Amino acid sequence: MSADIVSPTHRSKIMSMIRxxxxxxxMAVRSVCHEMGLRYRLHRKDLIGKPDLVFPKHRLCIFVHGCFWHRHTDCKYAYTPKSRQDFWLPKLAKNVERDKNAQEALKNDGWRVAIIWECQTKNRELLRTEIQKIFKLNI
Known part of the structure; x- marks a missing residue:
């Protein structure tokens, strides 16, 4: 196992900046949705998992997941850190488990749930196509 190249204090500062x-x-997903005339609510605390975008009219919740933090399968951004795997592997596995539980609970409450991955937001036209698929729109 290799040592961290920055001090624990500096690492803590770096990690605290992750929003x-x-x-x-x-923001990219919100922008495209707004462009398409789709109106939403943000981070509704009354819904499990506090979905990033909530479309009450469509009974739809969209989570915008970071590929690394939420373990996007077969994505280059979802790499596994080489150091401190005893810390990272359980932490990342808990994220995936929490996501699964939240999505299941929302579906049981009658919501549709969609995930948009960080890597899908890099190309605006592909993102627009993905959002159209989620809503089954031909805009």
């Missing part, structure tokens, strides 16, 4: 809301991928 959970209003991330660049989330």
């Amino acid at each position: 959970g809301k209003n991330t660049q991928p989330e």
Whole structure:
């Protein structure tokens, strides 16, 4: 196992800057949805998992997941850290389990759930196509 190349204090500062809301991928999804005339609510605390975008009219929740943090299968951004795997592997596995439980609970409450991955937000036209598929729109 290789040692971390930065001090614990610096690593803590780096990690504290990682945001959970209003991330660049989330903002891209919000922008495209707004362009398409889709109106939504953000981070509804009354719904399990606090979905990133909620479309009450469509009974739809969209989660915008970071490929690394939520373990996007076969994605180059979902790499596994080489150091401190005893820390990272359980942490990342808990994220996946929490996601699964939240999605299941929302579906049981009558919501449709969609995931948009960080890597899907890199190309605006592909993102638009993905959102159209989610809503089954021909805009």
